[in-house]
């Protein structure tokens with residue numbers, strides 16, 4: 313199977329010269345798919361144009377209806393698979409292809425992993441201009457039902473209330489009653505919530521007018537099967553609290569926490585600043601690698617708990633910390649990596665921009681009896697020079713958000729001369745960009761290890777370790 317993204321980059325340029333009037337909108341065309349795009353759509357060619365067809369796989373011959381015709385590419389809607397790929401799988405989800413969530417359910421899991429390896433390798437070569445080998449991804453333990461968190465937008469749709477996920481590239485909601493990558497326990501919670509919404513005429517939020525109450529439903533489940541329910545509301549309270557509580561107290565005792573999160577701002581952000589616990593505890597606990605972590609409605613936690621342990625173990629194996637190391641954990645969230653590192657090193661310092669996460673990290677250190685970890689709240693770029701000036705750091709861990717590291721962070725780390733840097737990335741493009749700069753500044757990464765945290769989607773996490781090549 314060949315998944316190179318070459319065609320996505322060069323063919324559109326080439327196609328611009330070849331554009332002709334042969335293909336028209338609404339035409340039915342037959343084409344062979346030779347590649348997968350970064351969003352999981354099949355890519356074939358017709359009349360000198362790259363044609364993107366969602367749901368089609370490499371090696372397949374398909375018939376597609378042309379639904380958009382641009383100067384240098386076309387978009388086709390899959391009409392029929394004429395010759396299916398042996399890698400084709402049967403998607404178990406009834407809204408596959410409508411919901412924008414899992415775009416790879418129609419591809420066998422082994423082929424998904426191959427696609428991810430090829431995608432990461434492509435980024436490293438194309439964006440980073442580097443020849444670092446990329447290992448085959450570490451497969452997830454569970455291909456479905458692996459997430460520990462779901463955030464469902466809620467919208468009125470005529471006479472019915474839709475709760476689900478956004479369709480691809482849109483704010484239209486696809487109603488979902490059983491998301492196959494969420495734990496099955498959440499399905500019954502959602503059906504109880506639908507009862508409460510309908511019986512109490514709960515007003516549903518309208519994005520356009522910024523009116524209505526219920527915006528999002530967020531559910532978290534820990535490995536012990538305990539559930540936290542967060543209702544994100546455009547207001548301060550909900551109708552008939554007692555009915556809601558009763559629905560869960562007696563029928564679903566695994567719901568240990570019900571929280572109202574007040575978000576009255578006109579924003580796409582799901583959570584607002586204030587949370588009010590109306591039932592049970594305001595947190596859950598999760599166990600990762602033998603350590604316990606407090607989880608609140610705002611806490612960042614990797615969404616695939618069993619694979620998080622695999623990710624961290626991979627990082628620690630590659631970074632080879634020793635009891636003599638002083639570790640700086642950048643973008644440390646609630647301290648999950650920091651505290652695991654503290655058990656292997658002399659001292660750990662964590663930096664995180666969200667104050668509540670830093671409070672959680674401090675709480676988690678105490679909870680686990682760890683006295684060798686210290687946490688600072690603030691922007692990494694701003695705090696880094698002072699922390700590096702004060703601490704004799706021998707190893708850095710960086711697990712930044714999708715946008716990767718600020719250039720100043722890379723430059724400050726490189727000029728500090730720190731001997732080893734473990735980089736955990738959720739975005740191969742920004743990883744490749746940052747590795748290129750580190751390489752220019754005297755560091756080398758020998759290998760990139762993808763870890764599949766997100767089966768059925770095109771997302772992939774990567775771990776690599778940079779070591780200093782010059783004194």
Ligand SMILES: C[S@@+](CC[C@H](N)C(=O)[O-])C[C@H]1O[C@@H](n2cnc3c(N)ncnc32)[C@H](O)[C@@H]1O
Nearest residue numbers: 612643644645648664665666691692711712713
């Ligand atoms: C991918 S998460 C990693 C969290 C943690 N390492 C973990 O494994 O759970 C990225 C974290 O970076 C934090 N963050 C984002 N921008 C930041 C910045 N400029 N400085 C410090 N932390 C930042 C986010 O709040 C988030 O907790």
